[in-house]
Amino acid sequence: xxxxxxxxxxxxxxxxxxxxxxxxxxxxxxxxxxxxxxxxxxxxxxxxxxxxxxxxxxxxxxxxxxxxxxxxxxxxxxxxxxxxxxxxxxxxxxxxxxxxxxxxxxxxxxxxxxxxxxxxxxxxxxxxxxxxxxxxxxxxxxxxxxxxxxxxxxxxxxxxxxxxxxxxxxxxxxxxxxxxxxxxxxxxxxxxxxxxxxxxxxxxxxxxxxxxxxxxxxxx
Amino acid sequence: xxxxxxxxxxxxxxxxxxxxxxxxxxxxxxxxxxxxxxxxxxxxxxxxxxxxxxxxxxxxxxxxxxxxxxxxxxxxxxxxxxxxxxxxxxxxxxxxxxxxxxxxxxxxxxxxxxxxxxxxxxxxxxxxxxxxxxxxxxxxxxxxxxxxxxxxxxxxxxxxxxxxxxxxxxxxxxxxxxxxxxxxxxxxxxxxxxxxxxxxxxxxxxxxxxxxxxxxxxxxxxxxxxxxxxxxxxxxxxxxxxxxxxxxxxxxxxxxxxxxxxxxxxxxxxxxxxxxxxxxxxxxxxxxxxxxxxxxxxxxxxxxxxxxxxxxxx
Numbered sequence: 001x002x003x004x005x006x007x008x009x010x011x012x013x014x015x016x017x018x019x020x021x022x023x024x025x026x027x028x029x030x031x032x033x034x035x036x037x038x039x040x041x042x043x044x045x046x047x048x049x050x051x052x053x054x055x056x057x058x059x060x061x062x063x064x065x066x067x068x069x070x071x072x073x074x075x076x077x078x079x080x081x082x083x084x085x086x087x088x089x090x091x092x093x094x095x096x097x098x099x100x101x102x103x104x105x106x107x108x109x110x111x112x113x114x115x116x117x118x119x120x121x122x123x124x125x126x127x128x129x130x131x132x133x134x135x136x137x138x139x140x141x142x143x144x145x146x147x148x149x150x151x152x153x154x155x156x157x158x159x160x161x162x163x164x165x166x167x168x169x170x171x172x173x174x175x176x177x178x179x180x181x182x183x184x185x186x187x188x189x190x191x192x193x194x195x196x197x198x199x200x201x202x203x204x205x206x207x208x209x210x211x212x213x214x215x216x217x218x219x220x
Numbered sequence: 221x222x223x224x225x226x227x228x229x230x231x232x233x234x235x236x237x238x239x240x241x242x243x244x245x246x247x248x249x250x251x252x253x254x255x256x257x258x259x260x261x262x263x264x265x266x267x268x269x270x271x272x273x274x275x276x277x278x279x280x281x282x283x284x285x286x287x288x289x290x291x292x293x294x295x296x297x298x299x300x301x302x303x304x305x306x307x308x309x310x311x312x313x314x315x316x317x318x319x320x321x322x323x324x325x326x327x328x329x330x331x332x333x334x335x336x337x338x339x340x341x342x343x344x345x346x347x348x349x350x351x352x353x354x355x356x357x358x359x360x361x362x363x364x365x366x367x368x369x370x371x372x373x374x375x376x377x378x379x380x381x382x383x384x385x386x387x388x389x390x391x392x393x394x395x396x397x398x399x400x401x402x403x404x405x406x407x408x409x410x411x412x413x414x415x416x417x418x419x420x421x422x423x424x425x426x427x428x429x430x431x432x433x434x435x436x437x438x439x440x441x442x443x444x445x446x447x448x449x450x451x452x453x454x455x456x457x458x459x460x461x462x463x464x465x466x467x468x469x470x471x472x473x474x475x476x477x478x479x480x481x482x483x484x485x486x487x488x489x490x491x492x493x494x495x496x497x498x499x500x501x502x503x504x505x506x507x508x509x510x511x512x513x514x515x516x517x518x519x520x521x522x523x524x525x526x527x528x529x530x531x532x533x534x
Contacts, residue, residue, distance in 0.1 A: 059438050077438045084431035089453040089528075099439040145439060 005034035006185045007058070007153055012067035014053050014209075027053040028064065029209035035153075037072075040179060040186040042196030042217075045206035051189045054206070055157045058187065073152030080158035082138035086130040086145075092116065093126030096144045103149065115144040120174060136167035140174070147178070154179075155187045160195060172199050227521055231514045238510040242503045243285045252277060253301040253497045275299055277499070288503070298500025302492065307500040311489070315508040317386060318485035322474050322512065324401055325408035326467055329416055332409065337420025338447045344425045352417075360414035364473045368407040368480040375403050384482035404474070404481045411473050412466060419462050423455035430454065453527065460524045467516025471509060 012031040015024040027050045035041045045051050056062040058069060059077040079085040086095055097112035105111070113123040119140040121133075130138055139159060146154060156175070160168045176199060179186055190196050196203050197217035205213045246252075254277060257268050272278045275298075276287045288298060297308040336352075343349045362370075375383040382388065382400045427433065428451055436450050478487030486505050493501035 061434065061438055077435075079431060079435055079438075081431050085435035087432045087436065087450055087454065090450075098436070098441060102439075102441055102445060142435070145435075149439070 004037055006037040006072050007033070007035040007187070008068075008070045009033040009054075009058070010068045012054070012057060012069065013065045014050075014057060014062060015065050026209050028057065028067075031067070031206075031209070031211055033204065033211055035185055035187060036201075037152075037185055038179075038183050039201040040188055040199055042188045042190060042200030042203045043206055044190060044193055044196050044203060047191065049206045050209040051191075051206055052157055053209075055155045055187070055189055058153075058155055071153050074149050075153045075155065076146040076149060076151040077155045077157060078139075078142050078146045078159045080161050082135065082142045082159075083130065085142055086138060088130050091127050091129060092121070092133070092141055093123075095130070095141060096148055099145065099148045112144070112148065115147055116141070118147070118178075119144045120170075134167075136163055136171060139163065139167075139171055143171075143174070143178075147182070150182075151184070153185045153187070155189070157189045158191070159188075160190070161192075168195065175199060223525070224522075227518055231518060234514055235507065235510060239289075239503065239507055240285065242506045243281060243288070246497075246499055246502060247281050247284075249497070251497060252499060256497075275301075288500070297504045300493075300498055300501045302496045302498040302501070307504050311486070311501060311504040311508060314484060314486045314489045314505075315512075317483065318471070318474055318478065318487070318508075319512065320397075321401065321404055321408070321478070321483060321485060322467065322471050325405045325412070325470050325474065326463075326516075328405055329409045329412045329466065329470065330463065333413060333416035333420050334452070336413075337417045338424055338452065340417065340421040341424035341428060341451070342443060342447055344421070344428075349421075352421075356414040356417055359410060362410075364407065364411040364476055365480065367410050368404070368477045371403050371407050372481060386484050400483075404477050404483050407477045407481070408470055408473055412470055415469075416462070416466060420455075420459060423458050424451050427451045427455040456527050457524060460520050460527060463523065464517035464520025467519075468513045471512050471516075475509070 009031055012028050012033075013026065014028040015026050017024055029050075031050070031054060033041075033054075043051050043054070053062065055077060057064050058071065059075055061077070090098070093109060093112045093116070096115050097108040100108035100111055113126050116123050116126060121137060121140050121144065125133075130141065133141060142159075160171055163171065172195070175186070175188075178184060188196065188199055193203070200217055203215050203217055204211050205215070254268050254272055257263050257271075258265065269278075276284050279287070291298065295308065296306065297311065299305075300307045300310055303310055340349045340352045372383055375381045381403050383403070386397065386400050388396050388400075424447070432454075433446065433450060436446055441450065474483075474485065475487035475490065477483065478485040479491055482488070486508060490502065490505040492498070493505060
C-alpha cells in the first residue's frame with residue numbers, strides 16, 4: 001500500500017540579500033519535494049546548493065519568499081555542529097528536558113533521562129555539561145533533545161559530518177533503530193553519497209537551489 | 221582553594237602598593253597639617269615639635285610607614301589632626317556611607333541595564349535599538365558632575381526630594397534614608413547606565429548568533445526564555461568582569477557626587493583631608509576605596525567561577 005507523503009514542498013523560493021542589499025541570490029529557486037511517511041530521504045549536493053536553507057525553511061527557522069510547505073506533525077532539526085548546538089552552560093538533562101519544560105510536559109526530567117538512555121547515553125551523566133562529552137556523545141545528546149517533542153519528521157543537517165568513521169557508523173545505526181521503532185520520517189542531509197546510500201530509502205540530488213533528481217540507493 | 225588564596229594574596233599586594241604610593245605622594249607634597257600650626261603665633265614651636273614627634277611625622281618615610289603598618293595591624297589607623305580624633309572610626313563611618321551609596325547605585329544600575337540591554341539585543345538593527353543607542357550616546361556625553369548638578373537643581377526647584385545629606389535632622393528611618401539616596405543614586409546610575417547597557421546589548425547580541433541559540437529556537441524555546449535562560453548566562457562572562465570594573469567606576473563617581481550632594485561619605489572627607497593635609501585620614505580614605513575596589517573585583521572573580529562551569533572543570 002503506497003504511503004501518503006508526510007512532507008510536501010511546492011515551489012519553495014528563498015532569496016537572500018547580498019552585501020549592500022542591491023542584489024539578491026536565490027538559495028532556493030523553486031524546490032518541489034515529497035517525503036513518504038516513515039521513510040528516510042537523503043538529500044545530497046555540493047556546498048552552497050541550498051540544502052541547509054531548505055532544512056531551515058522546513059524547520060520554520062527561515063520564512064520562504066514563495067512556495068508552500070506542508071508537514072503533518074512536529075518537525076525537529078539536528079544540526080551538524082553538535083558542540084555548538086548545545087548550550088555549554090546547561091546540564092545534559094536540562095538540555096534534553098528544555099523543550100518538554102517549555103511545552104509544560106509532565107515529568108520532564110525523568111523523560112529526559114529516559115531519552116538519554118534511548119540514544120545510548122548513561123542517565124548517570126545527566127548532570128554533566130556538553131564539554132564533558134565526546135563528539136559522538138554530543139550528537140547523541142542533540143538527538144535525544146530532538147526526540148523529546150516526539151517528532152514525526154526529523155531533519156538531520158550534516159549531523160554525522162565531523163565524526164570519525166566508527167562513530168558515524170554507530171550513530172547511523174542508532175538513527176535507523178530510532179526511525180524504525182518510532183516510525184520517524186527523516187530528511188538526511190549530507191554531502192557524502194556513500195553515507196546517504198547507507199541510511200536512506202531514497203536519495204534526492206540538489207543543485208543550485210533545485211531538486212534535480214531522485215534515485216534509489218545502490219545496494220551494497 | 222588555591223585559586224582564592226592566589227586572589228587574596230594578589231589583593232594584599234595591591235593594598236601594600238596603594239599604601240606605599242599614598243605615603244610616598246603625601247611625602248612629596250610640601251608641608252603637612254602641623255606646618256600650618258607653625259604659622260600660628262599662639263602655638264609655641266616646641267608644642268608643634270612635640271606633636272610631630274608624638275605622631276612620628278619627624279621620622280623618615282620608611283620609619284613612618286613601618287609605624288603606621290604596625291599600628292594598623294592593631295586596628296589603629298592613625299590620628300586625624302583636623303578632627304582631633306582617632307582616624308579609624310571617622311573614616312569607617314564615612315566609608316560605610318559611601319558603601320551604602322555605591323552598593324545601591326551598582327544594584328540599581330545593573331537591574332536597569334540587564335533588561336534594557338536584553339531588549340535592545342533582541343531588537344538589534346531595528347528602530348528601537350538605533351533610538352536607544354542615540355539616547356545612550358547623548359547620556360554618556362554628559363559629565364557626571366553636570367548630571368549631579370542638574371538633578372540637584374531639579375530637587376531644589378521642585379522640592380520633590382531632599383537636596384542633600386543622608387538623613388533629615390531628627391529622623392533616621394529607612395524611608396528617610398531612601399529619599400535622601402534617590403538623588404545621588406540617580407546621578408550615579410545615569411552616569412554608569414550607557415556603558416553597562418551597551419555592553420549587555422553587545423554581549424547578548426553576539427550570543428544570539430551562536431548555534432545553540434538557533435538550535436534552541438528550532439526546539440520551540442520562546443524569545444523571553446531564550447534571552448534570559450539561554451543567551452544571558454552565555455553572555456555573562458564579560459558582563460561579570462564588567463561588574464567588578466563598574467564597582468570601581470561607581471566608587472570613583474560617588475566620591476564626586478557625594479561632594480556635590482553633601483552625602484557624608486568618603487568623598488567630602490577626602491577633599492577636606494587633602495586640603496588640610498590630614499595625612500592619616502587621606503591614607504585611610506584611599507585605602508578604604510582600594511579595599512572596596514578590590515572587593516568588587518574579587519566578587520566578580522567569584523561570580524565568574526560560580527557562573528561558568530568550564531572554568532570550574534579546567
